[in-house]
Amino acid sequence: MFTRTAFFEGHILEGMEEAFFVAVESHLLPIWRRLPHAQKVRLFWPVTCDEDTPAVFLIQQIDYPSLAAIEEAMASPVREEARLAHQSIMSMYEGRHYHLVCRRQEADC
Known part of the structure; x- marks a missing residue:
């Protein structure tokens, strides 16, 4: 299994916190x-x-089952839809976002 992780670094603009959370959960998450x-x-x-x-x-x-699955997702029309939706939240924060793809391995305690 592989996990593509996005880090949003910076800060949400003062007074925009609730609108940001709502936009992410109601627009981007779906x-x-x-x-x-x-x-x-x-x-x-x-x-x-x-x-x-x-x-x-x-x-x-x-989470994705393979690197090929990630590549397919990134080339899909849904990815373009996500990029456009992301533009709607960019005015709510200052900073940047970036991604890491990691192979996932569970480690039991």
């Missing part, structure tokens, strides 16, 4: 769930962090 081969979508809203770490205000993860 699109992300429709990406081809997406198996699970997770959102994380950080509440604390170590000193000297980048200010990350949202982490989004999508």
